[in-house]
Structure formats: structure tokens, C-alpha cells
Amino acid sequence: MQTIRVELAERSYTVTVGSGMLGAANAAITLPAGGAALIVSNETVAPLYLQALKDSFANTQVDTLILPDGEQFKTLEYWSRIIDKLVDIRATRDITLVTLGGGVIGDLGGFAAACYMRGIRFIQVPTSLLAQVDASVGGKTGFNHTQGKNLVGAFHQPVSVLIDIETLKTLPERDFSAGMAEVVKIAAVRDAEFLNWLESNNKAINAREPEVLISLIRRSIVNKAEVVARDERESGVRALLNFGHSFAHALESLTGYTKYLHGEAVAIGMLVATRLSEQRNLCAPGLSDRLGKLLRSFGLPVDMPDDALPDEILELMKLDKKVIAGSYRLILLNAAGQGFIDSNSNNKQIAAAIVASQPR
Numbered sequence: 303m304q305t306i307r308v309e310l311a312e313r314s315y316t317v318t319v320g321s322g323m324l325g326a327a328n329a330a331i332t333l334p335a336g337g338a339a340l341i342v343s344n345e346t347v348a349p350l351y352l353q354a355l356k357d358s359f360a361n362t363q364v365d366t367l368i369l370p371d372g373e374q375f376k377t378l379e380y381w382s383r384i385i386d387k388l389v390d391i392r393a394t395r396d397i398t399l400v401t402l403g404g405g406v407i408g409d410l411g412g413f414a415a416a417c418y419m420r421g422i423r424f425i426q427v428p429t430s431l432l433a434q435v436d437a438s439v440g441g442k443t444g445f446n447h448t449q450g451k452n453l454v455g456a457f458h459q460p461v462s463v464l465i466d467i468e469t470l471k472t473l474p475e476r477d478f479s480a481g482m483a484e485v486v487k488i489a490a491v492r493d494a495e496f497l498n499w500l501e502s503n504n505k506a507i508n509a510r511e512p513e514v515l516i517s518l519i520r521r522s523i524v525n526k527a528e529v530v531a532r533d534e535r536e537s538g539v540r541a542l543l544n545f546g547h548s549f550a551h552a553l554e555s556l557t558g559y560t561k562y563l564h565g566e567a568v569a570i571g572m573l574v575a576t577r578l579s580e581q582r583n584l585c586a587p588g589l590s591d592r593l594g595k596l597l598r599s600f601g602l603p604v605d606m607p608d609d610a611l612p613d614e615i616l617e618l619m620k621l622d623k624k625v626i627a628g629s630y631r632l633i634l635l636n637a638a639g640q641g642f643i644d645s646n647s648n649n650k651q652i653a654a655a656i657v658a659s660q661p662r
């Protein structure tokens with residue numbers, strides 16, 4: 303078992319990563335004396351892990367809410383269902399909301415916890431690789447609006463995060479791959495050595511070897527925790543974690559959140575951003591080929607669809623939270639492991655990188 307501390311003064315917390323931790327009482331999900339819990343999960347994950355998680359709480363009043371499964375349900379309506387449930391069970395301020403599932407449940411449940419009675423405790427029990435390496439740590443919560451991804455939300459840190467890698471045994475291959483996109487992202491922007499490690503270990507990762515998975519999750523979270531500790535509310539360096547995301551959010555919005563998984567859209571977006579970096583001579587040529595090869599080795603798509611019109615993508619990017627004072631705020635690369643915030647890319651350059659990322 304490994305623990306990683308996210309240092310945020312009075313909001314600091316511990317992320318615990320290990321194997322076979324659900325089902326037994328665990329310090330990571332200990333509640334205050336007499337505290338009650340509401341577990342929020344979805345129709346896919348609950349039949350697999352809800353009972354084990356419930357068994358982990360001793361002497362606690364535990365209620366549950368099961369939502370439908372999918373990014374298309376990360377909306378105001380399903381956020382309201384969580385709030386309604388809290389009201390129905392007459393939840394008081396000392397309740398702990400526990401999210402059991404992937405990034406969708408974590409984001410939606412976390413935002414309900416941020417809002418109910420102006421903020422209650424919440425614990426993340428992420429079960430998808432993407433949520434384990436990225437979404438469950440850092441306190442970003444929210445839901446999608448038809449006009450834009452994650453347009454509504456708040457920063458609300460969990461009180462702890464419990465990652466049991468056993469849950470990855472049931473994660474579909476496509477979702478596992480989507481999680482690898484966020485792992486490659488964090489390596490690409492700030493950890494060149496980790497990028498080399500991913501290249502050398504890609505077979506063991508795809509075989510989901512437990513020791514390799516623990517190392518991979520740990521290193522991803524250590525990187526993320528360092529960034530979040532320096533810039534909790536994304537006024538600077540945390541923006542690096544948005545590498546590929548402006549393009550990804552536009553693509554997800556353009557395709558109604560149904561064609562691509564979030565991680566798949568991020569993989570495509572990272573390659574567009576890397577091509578833009580190359581075309582603007584900000585990094586040496588060859589980096590997009592290298593990243594493309596690595597992403598493909600994890601089964602990820604890397605091409606912008608040929609019916610995605612650059613003008614449409616640019617229009618959607620303007621609605622994204624990353625546009626400031628009219629200029630696109632993109633994360634580009636100077637080299638492997640060296641991301642930076644760029645505000646100098648113009649429409650023509652971005653459109654050229656999108657076109658260069660479409661299949662010929």
C-alpha cells in the first residue's frame with residue numbers, strides 16, 4: 303500500500319493506493335464518530351463494488367444513490383438527483399458523500415458535496431484508471447452544459463481518496479486506454495523520465511500487471527499533487543494539466559459527448575497541440591510522432607476526424623474556460639516533459655494544426 307499526501311494546508315489529504323482494500327475497514331474511509339454516509343455510484347459500478355465498499359464502513363448509517371452510467375448524465379438534472387437524495391434522507395452537515403465510480407460520478411458527486419449546505423465532506427473511491435490517475439485528485443468538480451464541457455462547477459477537495467487497483471480488473475479495455483491518455487499527458491508536460499518509463503513498460507501496462515499499475519498510478523498522482531499544491535485554483539502552473547484539453551473539449555462538445563471517451567478526445571487533442579508546437583518551431587520536429595506512437599500503443603485514437611471543421615472547433619474553443627481576454631490559452635510543448643502556457647497562437651496556426659491532424 304502506498305500513500306501520497308496532497309499538501310493544501312487545512313485542506314490537505316491522503317491518497318491511498320493498493321490492492322484489495324475494499325471490504326475491510328480502512329483508515330482512508332473512516333468517518334467522524336456518529337457520522338453518516340451517502341454513497342453515490344452508477345448502474346455499472348454499483349453491482350461490482352458497492353457491497354464491498356458498504357462493508358468497509360463499520361457502525362455507520364449508509365445510504366446509496368445509483369445513477370445511470372455515462373458522460374451524457376453529467377448534467378444539472380443528475381446533480382439535482384444527488385441533492386434531492388440528500389434532502390430526502392434529511393442529511394445534516396456532518397454527512398460524508400462517497401463517490402464510487404469513474405470521473406463522471408466523482409465530478410458530479412463532488413459538486414453536489416461542494417454545494418449541499420455550502421459544502422460537506424466527500425471521499426473519492428475512483429474505480430476507472432482515468433479517475434485514479436487524475437480526476438479524483440485535485441478537487442475539480444462539476445457538470446457539463448450543452449454548450450460546453452464542465453462549464454459549471456467548483457473547487458472542492460475530498461477529505462481522502464482510496465484507490466483499489468483490484469477494481470481495474472473489470473474496467474473495459476477502451477476505458478483503460480482512455481485513462482492512459484491522462485497518464486501520458488502528465489508525463490508529456492512535466493516528467494520526461496516518466497515518459498521514457500511508459501515507453502519501456504507499455505506491454506506490462508497493457509497486461510495490467512499489478513506492481514506496474516501501482517507505480518504508474520503513484521507517479522501520476524505524485525506529479526498531480528505537486529502541481530495542485532502549487533496552484534490549487536489554476537491561476538498558473540495547474541493549467542499545464544490541460545494539455546490537449548481545449549481541443550478535446552471542443553471535440554467532445556461537437557460530437558455530443560457520445561462518440562469519444564474523454565481520454566480519447568484528450569489523446570487527439572494532445573497530438574494537435576504537439577503538431578502546433580512543431581509547426582511554430584517551439585519544439586524539435588519528431589515529438590508528435592513519438593507521442594503518437596506511444597498513444598497508439600495504448601490503443602488510443604490520434605487523428606482529428608476529417609469532418610471536424612477547423613472553424614467549428616475554433617468556435618467551440620472560444621467558449622472553453624481556457625480563453626482569456628480573447629486569446630486562446632493553450633498548453634504547448636518545448637520538449638518531452640516540458641509543457642508551457644501559450645497565448646500567442648492565432649486562428650490560422652491552430653486551424654493548420656487541426657488540418658494536419660486529420661487523416662490524409
Ligand SMILES: NC(=O)c1ccc[n+]([C@@H]2O[C@H](COP(=O)([O-])OP(=O)(O)OC[C@H]3O[C@@H](n4cnc5c(N)ncnc54)[C@H](O)[C@@H]3O)[C@@H](O)[C@H]2O)c1
Binds near residue numbers: 346373403440470477
Ligand atoms: N475532476 C478532474 O480533475 C477531472 C480530470 C479528468 C477528467 N475528468 C472527468 O472525468 C470524466 C471521465 O472519467 P472516466 O473516464 O472515468 O469516465 P466514466 O466515469 O464514464 O467511467 C468510464 C466507464 O467505466 C465504467 N467503470 C468505471 N470503473 C469501472 C470498473 N472498475 N469496472 C467496470 N467498469 C467501470 C463506468 O461506469 C463508465 O462506463 C469526464 O467527465 C472528465 O471531464 C475530471
